[in-house]
Amino acid sequence: MPKCLAKKRSGGLCQNHAISGRQRCKFHGGMSLKNEFHWNYQGKGYTKEERQRSAEANARIRLLMQMAVDLGMIPKKR
Ligand SMILES: [Zn+2]
Structure with a gap:
């Protein structure tokens, strides 16, 4: 399972499990869609x-x- 690549304020990466097929977890816009x-x-x-x-x-x-x-x-x- 890929990990979330969002940067945390404290530095470092979020590292939560990303939404499948995406590079961000649910906390970092992994579910958001475009256009x-x-x-x-x-x-x-x-x-x-x-x-x-x-x-x-x-x-x-x-x-x-x-x-x-x-x-x-x-x-x-x-
Ligand atoms: Zn995240």
């Missing part, structure tokens, strides 16, 4: 095209939902 893999990722790297596509998909879903409501398949929101 779109990060759970706080806001999608700022979006291209215009991607935004357009998701807007279209949303519009289509809204239309389908409206149709379902009109057909009595799902109850209207109050």
